[in-house]
Amino acid sequence: MSSSQARKADGLLVIVTLLAAISWIFSKEAVLLMPPLLFMAVRFLLAGSLLALAGRKQLMRLTPEQLFRGIRVGLVFGVAMSCWITGLFLTDNVGEGAFLTSLGVVFVPVIARIVFKEAQPLSTWLALPVAIAGLALLSLKNGFRPEPGQLFFVIAAAIFALYFTLNTHAANSRTYVLSDGTERHRERLPALALTAIALLTVGGVTLLASSFREPWHPTLSGFSAVLAGWVIASAVVGTAGRFLLQTYAQSLSTNSHGVVILVLEPVWVALFAAGWFGESMSATQLGGCSLIFGSLLINRWSSVRKLLRGR
Template identity: 70%
Template sequence: MSDAHKSDLLLVTVTLLAAISWMFSKEAVLLMPPLLFMAVRFLIAGGFLAIVAWRPLSRLSRDQLKRSVGVGLVFGVAMSFWVMGLFHGTSMGEGAFLTSLGVLIVPVIARLAFKEIQPASTWLAIPVAVAGLALLSLRHGFQPEPGQIFFVAAATIFALYFTLNTRAANQRTAVDRQGKTIEKPRIPALPLTAIALVTVGLVTLVESLILEPWQPTFSSPPPLLIWWVLASAIVGTAGRFLVQTYAQSLATHSHGAVILVLEPVWVSLFAAGWFGETMTPVQLAGCGLIFTALIVNRWGALSKASEHH
C-alpha cells in the first residue's frame, strides 16, 4: 500500500476517533462539570504525549516553547466554548456541523491576519455555509440557542488555532522589530501537540476553579465516569492527535483536508445510534448546506489529490 493510501485510511480513522470522542465527552458532561472534564481529559492526554515526546520536548528552544504555549492558549479557549456548546446543545449532530464551520473560517483569518492569498472556491463556499447556518438558527425567527452560539464561537477560535498551529509546525521567515528577517524554525508535531494539549488542560482547569462546583463530582463520582474520561483522553484526544500527526507526515498530497470533513457526518450517525437523536427536515437541510460548503471549500485539495492517485 502506498504512503498516500495509508495516510488516507489513517485520516478516516481520525474522523471516526473524533466522532466517537463526541459520544464519550457527552456522556462525561452529563455526569460532571464540563470545564472540569476538559481539564482532566486534556491533562491526561497531554501528559501521556509528553512522556512519549520527552526527548524532542527537551530539545525545544525558548521561542519554540513560547509559540507552542501560544497555540495551546488559543486551542484552550476554543475547547472551552466547544464543551459549553456540548453541555448546552440540544443536537450533537447539528453541533458537529456548526463546529466544522471552522474549516471555512481558516482561510478568512489567513487572508486578514497573514495576507495569504486564497482560492476562489473559498469565497464561493462561505455564502453557502451562511445559508446553512441561517437554516439551523432561524427555525423560530432569529432565536439561536445557547448551544449554537457556543459552537459557532468555538468554530471561529478553532480557525485561529488551525492557522497558528500550521504556522508553528512549518518553517517560515518573520521580521523582527529592527526590520531584520529571521528564520522561525518549525516545531516538531509531537512536542507541539503535547504542549498544546497540556496548555488546554491548564486553561480549562483555571476556568473550572473559578466557575464550577467540584464537590459533588469528587465526593461521590458515578462509577462509569472514570471510564468516559479515560476513553476520551486516551482514545479521543491522545490517540486521535497521534494518528493524525503520523498520517499527515506520510503524504504531502492527500485527501486529508477533505477526509476530515467527514467528522460531522459520523457524529450525526453515532448520535442517532447512541442517543437516539433525530433532526428535523430544516436542520438536515442546514447541515447539508454546511457540508456542501465544506466540499466546495476543499475542491482544490480534492482535485489535486485525485490527480496524484
C-alpha cells in the same frame, strides 16, 4: 508515495475521523455526569501528559521562544475548547453541533487573510455564503434566534480557525526580514512537542476556568467507575490516540487526501449520535447541515479535484 502507502494513509485517516466522532459521544456522556470545564481539564491534562512523556526528548530541546509559541497556540486552543464543551453541554443535538463546529474549516482561510494577509483562492469566498445559508437554516426553527448551544459552537469554530492558523505557523520554520534589513530565522516546533504543550495548556486554561465557575465537590465525592471510563476513553482514544494517529497518517499522505477525508467527521458524528442518543433532524436542519457540508467541499475544492484526478 506508493499506492500501498496511499491506501494505508486513507485507511488511517478514516479511522481518525471515526475516533474524532466517537470522542463527541464520550464527551457528551461525561458532561452529563460532571461539570464540562472540569471534564476538559482532566481530559486534556491526562492526554497532554501522555504525549509529553512520549515526546520528552523533543520537549527538552525546545528554546524559550519555541515554548512560548506553543503555549500561545495552547491558550487559543483552550478558549476554543471551553466554548466547544459549553456548547456540547447545552445542546440537545450533537450531530448539528458537529456540523456547526466544522465551520472552522471554512473560517481558516478568512482568518489567515485577515491576520496574516495570506492570499486566498476564489473557492474560499464561494464557500462562505453557502456556509452562512446553512447557519440560517439551522436557526430557522427559533425565528432566527439561535440557541445558546449553537452560538457557542459557532464561536468555537471561529476560534478554532485562529488556532489552526497559529498552529500551522508554529509548526513550520519561517524567515523574517526585519525593518533594518536583517533576516531572522524561526525554527519550527516538532509536531509531538507542539501537540503536548498545546494539550497541557488547554488543560491548565480549563482547570483555572472551572475552579472559578464550577463546583468540584459533587464530582469528586461521587466519582464512579463509569465516569472514569468516559474520561479515560476521551483522553486516551479521542485526544492522545487521535492526534498521534492523525500526525502519522498525514506523514504518509498528500494534503488533498487528508483534507477531503477529515471533513467527513461531522457526518460520522451525526450517524453515531442518531444510533447512540436516538437523535433525529428535521428537514430544515438536514438542509442546513447539507449546506455546511457543501461549503466544506467548496472550500477545499482544489483538494477534492486533485483527489478525483488521482483516482
